[in-house]
Amino acid sequence: MDERIKPYLIASEPYYRPAGREVELFEAAYARRMPIILKGPTGCGKTRFIEYMAWRLRKPLIAIACNEDLSASDLVGRFLLDANGTVWHDGPLTTAVRCGAICYLDEVVEARADTTVVIHPLADHRRALPLDRRGELVLAHADFQLVMSYNPGYQSSAKDLKMSTRQRFGALDFHYPHKEIETEIVMREGAVDSDTATRLVGIARQSRELRGRALDEGISTRMLIHAAGLISHGIDPHAACRIAMTRPISDEEDVLHALDGFVEAHFGT
Numbered sequence: 001m002d003e004r005i006k007p008y009l010i011a012s013e014p015y016y017r018p019a020g021r022e023v024e025l026f027e028a029a030y031a032r033r034m035p036i037i038l039k040g041p042t043g044c045g046k047t048r049f050i051e052y053m054a055w056r057l058r059k060p061l062i063a064i065a066c067n068e069d070l071s072a073s074d075l076v077g078r079f080l081l082d083a084n085g086t087v088w089h090d091g092p093l094t095t096a097v098r099c100g101a102i103c104y105l106d107e108v109v110e111a112r113a114d115t116t117v118v119i120h121p122l123a124d125h126r127r128a129l130p131l132d133r134r135g136e137l138v139l140a141h142a143d144f145q146l147v148m149s150y151n152p153g154y155q156s157s158a159k160d161l162k163m164s165t166r167q168r169f170g171a172l173d174f175h176y177p178h179k180e181i182e183t184e185i186v187m188r189e190g191a192v193d194s195d196t197a198t199r200l201v202g203i204a205r206q207s208r209e210l211r212g213r214a215l216d217e218g219i220s221t222r223m224l225i226h227a228a229g230l231i232s233h234g235i236d237p238h239a240a241c242r243i244a245m246t247r248p249i250s251d252e253e254d255v256l257h258a259l260d261g262f263v264e265a266h267f268g269t
């Protein structure tokens with residue numbers, strides 16, 4: 001394996017609790033090097049899943065957080081000036097393509113449209129990355145796979161994925177886990193007992209019913225783990241839920257009041 005990507009190998013098994021057939025389906029997709037979109041709300045386990053899969057497949061994982069300032073050169077690379085003149089530096093996408101990593105573009109709709117277009121030739125039969133500035137066409141290493149995450153929840157149509165991008169990918173659906181599984185995850189990741197985890201999950205599930213009305217999104221598994229972590233640190237549940245769950249997701253008095261009501265219903269007043 002290429003020296004440049006060894007640092008991206010995942011050394012020990014990440015904890016991932018499967019919710020359905022996603023491991024088997026992803027393995028089949030990887031075997032075909034099919035580009036995949038992980039679809040689902042924030043904090044539901046997409047990143048953890050890809051870390052787990054990269055570990056399982058023994059492939060390096062190069063993850064790139066997308067944002068509106070991310071340019072095509074940030075992904076593919078650029079010429080930089082040094083003592084010897086201008087030298088080309090591969091960007092993280094190019095490194096993944098050359099050396100055979102799984103490249104994970106996190107929250108891809110946040111990237112600018114011209115940035116998304118550079119992945120198109122990588123995501124169809126060409127499996128190639130043109131480096132226009134350098135006049136080079138990089139053919140993808142046999143192990144290379146493109147994966148991206150996408151939260152379909154609250155996108156404005158301007159930020160939706162283009163059909164030309166969508167049709168190059170397969171998609172795996174992610175949701176917040178079932179009650180029992182989520183409780184297990186919160187116990188393990190937040191180091192709390194099953195009673196505390198059950199109550200936290202109950203609050204989150206109530207908040208998720210407000211989705212699309214009072215809230216863009218309900219309380220995520222990630223938030224529950226943060227709250228659990230504070231509780232296991234000795235903070236009382238009410239304060240922990242305020243800091244880690246209710247206050248971050250809304251600024252509206254009536255919504256906060258409703259959320260506080262859920263906390264009281266599960267932890268008492």
Ligand SMILES: Nc1ncnc2c1ncn2[C@@H]1O[C@H](COP(=O)(O)OP(=O)(O)O)[C@@H](O)[C@H]1O
Nearest residue numbers: 015016017042043044045046047048189221222
């Ligand atoms: N199925 C799962 N197995 C293990 N941990 C999970 C699972 N789902 C969520 N988590 C926990 O929730 C946290 C947030 O998940 P993450 O993968 O970062 O969410 P996303 O990438 O979907 O926003 C993780 O750090 C992990 O602790």
Ligand SMILES: [Mg+2]
Nearest residue numbers: 046047106149
């Ligand atoms: Mg993520």
